[in-house]
Each structure stands twice: as structure tokens, then as C-alpha cells.
Amino acid sequence: MELTGAEIFVRCLQEEGVEYVFGYPGGAVLHIYDALYQQDEIQHILVRHEQAAVHAADGYARASGRPGVVLVTSGPGATNAVTGIATAYMDSSPLVVFTGQVPTHLIGNDAFQEVDSVGITRPCVKHNFLVKDVCDLAETIKKAFYIATTGRPGPVVVDIPKDVTSNRCTYHYPKEIRLRSYNPTTRGHTGQIKKAVDLILSAKRPMIYTGGGVILDDASEELVEFTRLLGYPITHTLMGLGAYPAEDPQFVGMLGMHGTYEANMAMHNCDVLIAIGARFDDRVTGNVEKFCPAAKIVHVDIDPASISKNVKVDIPIVGPVHDVLRQMLRILKKTDRRPDAEALAAWWEQIEEWRALDCLKYDRESPLIKPQYVIETLYRLTGGDAYITSDVGQHQMWTAQYFKFNKPRRWINSGGLGTMGFGLPAAMGVQMAFPEATVCCVTGEGSIQMNIQELSTCRQFGLPIKIINLNNRYLGMVRQWQEFFYEKRYAMSYMESLPDFVSLAQSYGHVGMRIEKPEDVEGALREALAMKDRLVFLDFITDQTENVYPMIPAGAGQNEMILV
Amino acid sequence: MRHIISLLLENEAGALSRVAGLFSARGYNIESLTVAPTEDPSLSRMTIVTHGTEEIIEQITKQLNKLIDVVKLTDMTEGPHIERELMMVKVRAEGHDREEHKRLCEIFRGRIIDVTDTTYVIELTGDSEKMDAFLDALGEKAILEVVRTGISGIARGKRAMHV
Numbered sequence: 001m002e003l004t005g006a007e008i009f010v011r012c013l014q015e016e017g018v019e020y021v022f023g024y025p026g027g028a029v030l031h032i033y034d035a036l037y038q039q040d041e042i043q044h045i046l047v048r049h050e051q052a053a054v055h056a057a058d059g060y061a062r063a064s065g066r067p068g069v070v071l072v073t074s075g076p077g078a079t080n081a082v083t084g085i086a087t088a089y090m091d092s093s094p095l096v097v098f099t100g101q102v103p104t105h106l107i108g109n110d111a112f113q114e115v116d117s118v119g120i121t122r123p124c125v126k127h128n129f130l131v132k133d134v135c136d137l138a139e140t141i142k143k144a145f146y147i148a149t150t151g152r153p154g155p156v157v158v159d160i161p162k163d164v165t166s167n168r169c170t171y172h173y174p175k176e177i178r179l180r181s182y183n184p185t186t187r188g189h190t191g192q193i194k195k196a197v198d199l200i201l202s203a204k205r206p207m208i209y210t211g212g213g214v215i216l217d218d219a220s221e222e223l224v225e226f227t228r229l230l231g232y233p234i235t236h237t238l239m240g241l242g243a244y245p246a247e248d249p250q251f252v253g254m255l256g257m258h259g260t261y262e263a264n265m266a267m268h269n270c271d272v273l274i275a276i277g278a279r280f281d282d283r284v285t286g287n288v289e290k291f292c293p294a295a296k297i298v299h300v301d302i303d304p305a306s307i308s309k310n311v312k313v314d315i316p317i318v319g320p321v322h323d324v325l326r327q328m329l330r331i332l333k334k335t336d337r338r339p340d341a342e343a344l345a346a347w348w349e350q351i352e353e354w355r356a357l358d359c360l361k362y363d364r365e366s367p368l369i370k371p372q373y374v375i376e377t378l379y380r381l382t383g384g385d386a387y388i389t390s391d392v393g394q395h396q397m398w399t400a401q402y403f404k405f406n407k408p409r410r411w412i413n414s415g416g417l418g419t420m421g422f423g424l425p426a427a428m429g430v431q432m433a434f435p436e437a438t439v440c441c442v443t444g445e446g447s448i449q450m451n452i453q454e455l456s457t458c459r460q461f462g463l464p465i466k467i468i469n470l471n472n473r474y475l476g477m478v479r480q481w482q483e484f485f486y487e488k489r490y491a492m493s494y495m496e497s498l499p500d501f502v503s504l505a506q507s508y509g510h511v512g513m514r515i516e517k518p519e520d521v522e523g524a525l526r527e528a529l530a531m532k533d534r535l536v537f538l539d540f541i542t543d544q545t546e547n548v549y550p551m552i553p554a555g556a557g558q559n560e561m562i563l564v
Numbered sequence: 565m566r567h568i569i570s571l572l573l574e575n576e577a578g579a580l581s582r583v584a585g586l587f588s589a590r591g592y593n594i595e596s597l598t599v600a601p602t603e604d605p606s607l608s609r610m611t612i613v614t615h616g617t618e619e620i621i622e623q624i625t626k627q628l629n630k631l632i633d634v635v636k637l638t639d640m641t642e643g644p645h646i647e648r649e650l651m652m653v654k655v656r657a658e659g660h661d662r663e664e665h666k667r668l669c670e671i672f673r674g675r676i677i678d679v680t681d682t683t684y685v686i687e688l689t690g691d692s693e694k695m696d697a698f699l700d701a702l703g704e705k706a707i708l709e710v711v712r713t714g715i716s717g718i719a720r721g722k723r724a725m726h727v
Contacts, residue, residue, distance in 0.1 A: 118578060123589050127632040130577070147632060180573060180727060181635040305626035308619070 005134040005165035006035035009098075012141040014041050015173045020060065021045070022434050023052040026073025027113060028100025031165035045432065045461060048453040050077050052425035054084020055451070056395075058093045059429030062412045063387055065218060067149050068429065075113030078159075079120065083419060085155045086124035090416025091239060092216055094153035096144045097121075103163040104132055106139050117159045126154030131173065134167040139174055146177050147420040151184025152303040153216055185302065188319030188327055196274075196298045196315045197331045203272035204343035205294075206232040206348075212239030212415070213277020213301060219322035220244070220408040223276065226325050229332055233351055236261040237278050239415040242405035247384075252351060253360075256284040257552050261359035261561060264550075265294055266351050268558040277321045281416070282554075283344040290557030300324045359550045359563055360401055368543035369518050371395060371470045375402035377522050378440065378468060381529060386438040387430045389413065391423035391447030395478035397548045399442045421450030424467065428454060431463045438466070438529065439539045445471040445498055445539075455508040458535050466528050468538045469501060471545045477542055480547045484562070495522040505537035514539045566595070567621050568647060568717040570725060571610040571628065575601055578634040581609065586631065592624050596649075596714030598719065607635065607727065611695040611716045635727055644720040650687070651678070651695045654709040655702060657684040672698045682713065683708065691715075 003011065009032050013021065022045045025033045036044055047053040050072045057068025068088075070256040072081050088095045102111040109511055116132045127147050129140050137160070200206065207526040208230075209502040214223050220243045227234045227244055234244050235255040244251050253260030255267055267273070273295040278284070285291045288311055299306075299313040300321055317324055362372045375398050378386075388403055388428040389412040396413055405411045412430060414422040427441040441448075447471055470476075478493040502512030511534050515524045521540065528536035550561040573579045580599055587594050595613040599668060602609045602666050614624060621639070628634050640647070655665055662684075669676055672694065678685035688698055699707065719725070 119581070122578075122582060122585055179632070283608050305623065305629070307626075309623060312619070437574050 001171065003171045004031065004035070004168055005137050005160070006031035006168065008137050008171050009034070009141070009160070009165065010035045010039055010042065011174055012138050013069065014039075015146050016141075018042055019024065021071050022047060022056040022060075022429065023071035023179055024050050024053055024073065024077060026077050026100060028102060028162045029071060029165070030338065031162065032071065032098075032100070032134045032160075033465075038134060044071075045381050045428070047425065047457050049451065050080035051084050051421065052428075052451050052454045052457070054081050054095065054097065055087065055419075055422050055425035056429035056432070057095055058084065058088045059389060059412050059426030060433045061093050061249045062426075063106065063409050063430040064433040065409065067094040067096055067145060069315060070095060072097070072099055073113065074100040074102055074117070075115045077113075078115055078117040081209055082120060082124065085121055085157065087127070087414050087417045087419040087422060088155040088200035089124045091212060091414065092153050093155065094148040094149050095155040096141075097155055097197040099157060099159045101159045101161040104161045105163070107161065107510045111323070117157065121157045123480070124155075125157050128157035128159065130159045131164050132161070134164050135169040137169070138172060139177070142174050142177050143179065146179075146414045147182065151182075167427055185319050186323070188317045190327065192315060193324060193327045194331065196317060197328055197335075198313060199272055199296055199298060200230070200274055200328075201335075201337050203232070204261070204340055205269060205271045205347045206230070206274065206339070206344075207270035207272070207295070208232050208234040208274045208276065209267065209278055210234065210240045210243055210276040210280025213238040213321050214240055214243040215408045217302070217321040218408070219277070219325055222322050222325035222329065223327065226329055226332075229329070230514070231340070231344060232274075233266055233348070235259070235267065237281070237284055237415070238400055238413070240278065241400060241411045242408045243465070245406040246404035247406055252355065254400055255394070257286070257554075258548050258550065259564065260401075260403065261357050261550055262351055262354035263457035264552065264561060265354045266556040269350075270295050273297045275313070276325070277301060279306045282310070285310060286552045287555050287557050292558075295445050357563070361564065362546075366518070366543060367522060369540055371472070371540070371542045371546055372402050373467060374470060374517060374521055374540050374542070375399050375442065377525055379403045380441075381522070381525050382438055382440075386410070386433065386440055387412065387427075389423045389427040389430060389441045391437070391450075392418045392420045393442040393444055393447060393448075394480065394546075394548050395442050395444045395470040398470070420447040423447060424451050424454050424465070428457060428463050431465055432461075440466040441470055442468045442470065444476060445469060445473065445495055445501070446475045452504070455505065455510060455535070459509045462533070463535060465535050466535050467535070469539045470542050471498075471501070471539050472542045472546065476549070483547070484553070501524075501537055501539040505535070510535040510537055512537045512539065514541065516541045565618070565621070566613065566641070567616055568645070568715060569612045569614065569625065570630070570638045570640050570717055571612070571634055572602070572607050572636040572725060572727060573610060574633040575606050576607045576633060579608065580610075582631050582633055582715065583612070583628065586627055590623075590627065598714045598716050600713060604727070611714070613715050620659045631684060636725060638719070638725055640717040640719060643723065645717050646713045646720060647691050647717045648689055649692060649695060649715050650689045651684045651698075653688070653699070653702065653707060655684050655706045656682065656708060658682050661706065665702070668698070668701055672701075674698070706707050
């Protein structure tokens with residue numbers, strides 16, 4: 001039977017088991033919206049801005065591990081989506097983004113709402129397609145899902161001209177797809193793995209450093225077993241938090257620019273570095289010339305291009321993290337060799353000395369609300385059993401430092417691109433994936449205003465998100481850099497004319513609370529968390545001068561931290 | 565160091581811009597780039613001449629391999645290979661220069677492929693050094709226009725690049 005392109009589109013998505021499409025209609029996608037309207041397997045979530053649609057799908061993907069799906073119209077629909085696509089690309093999040101396009105005969109004519117979507121998104125997608133013939137549509141959609149979710153995941157854009165959605169073709173959805181030019185590695189090289197285990201067992205001052213790759217590959221279980229078996233210290237990047245339980249003593253905290261003193265000092269002084277699913281980002285390495293000067297480095301990553309990109313490594317292993325870890329575990333369980341217990345004990349003694357510095361201490365007697373206290377209280381009250389999204393800035397770092405992530409996929413933030421405005425729409429996607437879960441968006445008064453319109457979406461779909469607004473009336477991270485590096489010239493970092501967030505939330509039909517005293521923090525959080533079916537906007541008026549410590553200034557080495 | 569990277573890529577709209585975009589986005593340099601269809605109509609063959617340290621070349625090849633449209637990649641400079649480019653030069657050809665240019669053309673094994681009473685168009689193939697040497701020998705004053713294809717490369721011996 002022949003179907004229209006729009007009907008084929010819907011059938012393909014059903015075939016992929018898509019639950020939600022996050023999107024916004026417009027001229028070029030009207031046929032598709034009409035087809036979506038006539039079915040009820042797939043639910044469409046109407047956002048208020050296309051950027052939010054992509055972040056929501058991204059949040060859904062990161063929390064659930066399933067690909068996020070977006071549908072936007074041509075022209076401004078597509079350009080508004082670009083920030084979201086770039087965000088997903090930097091953090092390797094599996095998305096399939098459908099953009100409408102003007103009819104094929106008008107392409108290149110500067111038609112109404114025409115933009116070269118494939119050209120604009122090319123540098124920030126894993127791959128993209130322009131479908132010119134309705135008979136290619138089903139196969140292209142199959143390819144898009146396959147590419148987005150395999151290997152190192154990432155966003156794939158499929159641009160569909162309007163006439164393709166009304167033309168007809170026989171529907172056939174391929175069960176499997178093979179691409180001669182795309183064969184992601186499915187197994188780590190056994191020889192390299194043996195060499196790596198040898199080196200790992202010979203370490204006197206070992207360090208395990210893992211990133212988002214462990215989360216993306218659902219390799220947390222293997223990582224925990226591997227780490228416990230060896231008894232080595234472990235640190236995570238911002239993207240890797242939750243892979244290993246943060247409450248466990250072997251975890252020495254996050255590393256990098258705002259990482260803990262013990263994590264960064266242990267990195268700097270280690271003799272064998274085991275990097276797993278991490279990419280040696282500049283926020284982690286600081287000055288690469290001074291990075292881990294004494295270490296031999298093992299690097300496990302699915303993406304060969306991530307290996308030896310920023311830091312030359314000694315033993316590269318290309319492959320899925322879970323497979324490589326399983327192979328390593330198998331060897332470790334068979335061999336009689338054990339880590340050098342004496343050296344390891346001395347190393348732990350040194351690390352405990354660093355840890356004793358308590359680099360995350362802050363003034364608990366302050367009459368002002370300390371942002372760190374809000375996060376600590378949130379952790380205590382939820383028992384860590386919550387999904388936390390964040391925006392970008394100081395509040396993001398405090399959440400990473402003070403909320404102890406004990407499980408993977410619970411910490412959802414824009415690490416690579418650093419996109420303000422990510423938190424609230426991402427939380428919507430998380431809440432859609434887990435309707436019963438506690439989902440909190442930790443944000444600031446700067447970030448939240450970048451996608452505040454989504455309070456309306458939350459109202460429409462009854463999403464009971466808890467918004468923790470750490471309101472310091474400053475673009476805090478900008479202010480902090482200006483204090484440290486620009487002699488306190490606070491150029492444009494002060495937020496004037498802020499809205500009354502409480503009544504703003506109320507006008508959208510939500511609950512708003514303003515909290516101004518430290519003694520009210522716990523009560524307000526308790527009350528908000530108890531409101532299972534309402535979105536609560538908690539506006540915490542926090543200490544304006546608080547900074548994120550410790551800090552490695554840009555360009556410095558890991559051992560050159562600014563402490564409180 | 566100079567490297568010649570050969571690619572087989574899907575003969576699809578946009579494949580060229582993916583490669584070109586990668587070089588500009590990551591700040592790699594391209595000395596020349598040639599591309600044309602192969603005997604298999606679904607594939608294009610591209611030759612890129614680039615410069616960089618070993619680390620940069622390693623990144624270039626990894627990043628190129630990561631592109632979905634790239635089917636196969638070889639660094640020609642890793643083994644014995646042949647490189648050629650085609651050049652056409654329009655020269656002023658008046659008075660005794662007419663004979664002089666013709667002789668020079670013979671020495672370099674070029675061909676005169678277009679003649680007017682005041683100009684020649686000379687066709688020459690070879691590696692880049694030969695092209696440069698020919699242009700030097702002609703002298704700046706004689707040259708009206710130069711068009712070069714950029715390098716195409718192929719491995720010597722039995723080694724062949726195909727899918």
C-alpha cells in the first residue's frame with residue numbers, strides 16, 4: 001500500500017518505539033502534524049521555543065538512554081534548534097532531529113522560511129540528511145536512528161521538504177541497516193587490553209579518571225566492580241558523575257577546574273592514569289604541559305579521534321567501555337598478580353592527607369543563605385533519589401560538588417557546550433521519561449530566564465518539576481572571574497530588573513516560594529518535595545559574594561589551585 | 565610535514581562540504597584538494613594535500629575517518645606513490661618568445677594546446693615541483709594565466725584503494 005511521506009514518518013517512529021516527540025509546528029511540517037494528530041501511539045510535547053524542544057529531548061535521552069526525538073519546522077524552527085543540537089553534540093547525546101524544509105522545487109530560491117538546515121547544522125551533528133525523494137524517507141529515518149545511537153552517540157538531523165511529506169510511496173521499514181562507511185568498534189583489542197592490565201597492576205600511585213562515556217555506555221556496574229577489585233582511587237569528570245557512587249570512600253570527588261583538591265592532586269602525582277570514556281577536556285587538564293607529569297596513561301574510548309587528541313597516551317584502547325572493562329575484569333580475576341599493597345597504602349595515606357584539607361568547606365554560620373547549603377540540604381532530603389538537571393554557571397558547579405550522585409544518569413547538565421537555558425527544558429524531558437520520579441532543576445536567575453517560557457509547557461503537561469533557583473542577583477560565574485581576574489570590574493554581570501519569580505510562577509499556574517533565611521531552607525524544600533503533583537519554583541535569595549572553590553585558573557596546572 | 569591523503573567517499577551531495585568544513589572548523593590547512601567520481605558511480609575519490617606535525621596528521625585522519633561519508637582513507641605518503649597534477653599556462657608568445665616557449669615546452673614535455681598570434685596555452689603534467697620549475701623557467705613576465713588542478717595521488721605497485 002502506498003502511504004504519504006507524513007504517514008511513513010509516523011509509521012517509522014512507531015516502529016522505532018518512540019514515545020514522545022518534542023516539537024513545535026509550522027508551515028513546512030503541517031502534513032506531519034496532521035498525521036501525528038490521527039494516531040495516539042506517539043505523544044507530541046508542544047514546547048514554547050524550539051531550543052527547548054531539543055533540550056527536552058536531550059534530557060529524555062540522557063536520563064532514559066533512549067534516543068530523543070525532535071520535530072521542528074523549516075527556517076527559524078531549525079535555527080532555533082541549533083543551540084540544542086550543538087549542546088547534544090558536545091555531550092554525545094543520541095538525538096534524531098527532524099526539520100521541515102520548503103518544497104524541493106523551492107530549495108535555493110530564498111523561499112519563505114527557507115534556510116540551509118543541513119549546511120547550518122553540519123558542524124554540530126554526527127551526521128545529517130536531506131531527503132529529496134519520499135521513497136528514501138523510511139530508510140533515511142532508519143539510518144538516522146542507527147547512527148545517533150551507536151558508536152559514540154550524537155545528534156542526527158533529517159531535513160524533510162514539504163512535498164516529500166505529501167508524496168506517496170510504498171512503505172517498507174528496513175529491519176536492519178548496514179553502512180559500508182560506518183562500522184563502530186564493538187570490541188576492544190585484546191592485546192592492548194592485556195598490556196593495559198599489566199601497566200595497571202604495576203602502578204604505585206594509580207588513578208582512575210572516568211567521564212561521560214561510562215554513563216553513555218551504561219558501564220557503571222563494570223566500573224564499580226573494576227574499581228573495587230583494584231582498590232584504586234577514582235575521580236569523575238563533570239559528565240561522569242554518578243558512574244561510581246559518590247558516597248564511597250574510593251571516590252575522591254570531581255576533578256578539573258572546580259574539582260576537589262584531593263582529586264586534582266592525585267591526578268597530578270599519579271604514576272599510572274586509567275582514563276575511561278573521558279576526553280581530556282581543557283576544563284579537566286588545565287595546562288596540558290603540566291598535566292599528570294609522571295603518569296603513564298591508559299585511555300579507553302569508543303571514539304579513536306578522542307585518543308591522543310589533547311594528551312598523548314601510552315596505551316590506547318578503542319572500544320565500548322563496558323566491553324573493555326569486562327575483558328579487563330576477566331584478566332584481573334584470573335591472574336595471581338595483585339596491586340602493590342604497600343605502595344597503595346602509602347598512596348591512600350597521601351590522598352587522605354589531601355582530603356583532610358576539606359576543600360569544600362564553607363561558612364555554615366553565615367546569616368545569608370549559602371548556595372552550597374541549599375544543595376547539601378536538597379541531597380539530604382531526597383536521599384539522593386532524584387534526577388537533577390542544571391543550567392550553567394556557579395550553581396552548576398556547586399551541584400556537581402555538593403550533591404552526591406550515587407547512580408548514573410541522575411545528573412543531567414550541559415558540560416561541553418555550557419548552554420545556559422538547558423536546565424528547565426531538560427528537566428521536562430527527564431520528567432516525561434520518569435513521571436513518578438523527583439526531578440529538580442538547579443538553576444540561577446540568569447540561566448532560568450533563558451528558557452523561562454517553558455513554565456507554560458510544564459503547566460500544559462502537568463510536569464511537577466522542582467526549580468531550585470539560586471538567586472544571587474549576579475551572573476555568578478562571570479562575576480567570580482571578574483573578581484579574580486579583572487580587578488572587580490563587574491561589567492554587565494549584575495542582573496537588574498529581575499522579575500518577581502514567585503508571582504511569575506504563579507501566573508503560569510505553578511507554586512512559587514521565596515526563601516531568604518538559612519533557617520527556612522530545609523522547610524521550604526521539604527514542603528516543595530512533598531507537592532508531588534505541582535511544579536514548585538523555589539527562589540532562594542543567596543549570598544551574592546559566594547565563589548566556587550577550589551579553582552584552577554585557566555592555563556594553570558592541576559596542582560596550582562586557588563583554595564578558599 | 566607534507567602529506568597526501570586519499571579518500572573514497574560516498575558520491576553524495578554535501579560530502580565535499582563535510583570534508584572542507586572539517587578542515588576549516590578544526591584549523592587544519594589544505595594545500596590542494598581534488599575530487600571526481602570513480603569507476604564506481606557511488607564513490608568519489610578525493611586527494612588532499614596538507615601540512616602538519618605527526619600529531620595533527622593523526623588527528624586529521626581520525627577526524628576524516630569519523631565522517632559518515634568517508635568510506636576509505638589512505639595516507640599516500642606512508643608508502644611509495646605517484647603524484648601528478650595538470651597545469652595549463654597561458655603565455656605571451658610574440659617575437660622570438662614564440663620559439664623560446666616552444667623549446668621550453670618540449671624540454672618539460674608539455675604540449676601547446678591553443679595558439680593565437682600573440683599567445684600559447686601550454687599543458688603540462690607532473691608533480692608540483694616540476695610545475696613550479698616550469699613556471700620559474702617561463703618567467704613572470706611571460707605568464708598571463710595559470711590554472712592547476714592540484715595533486716592527485718596513487719600508490720605504486722599492487723596496493724590499490726577500493727571498497
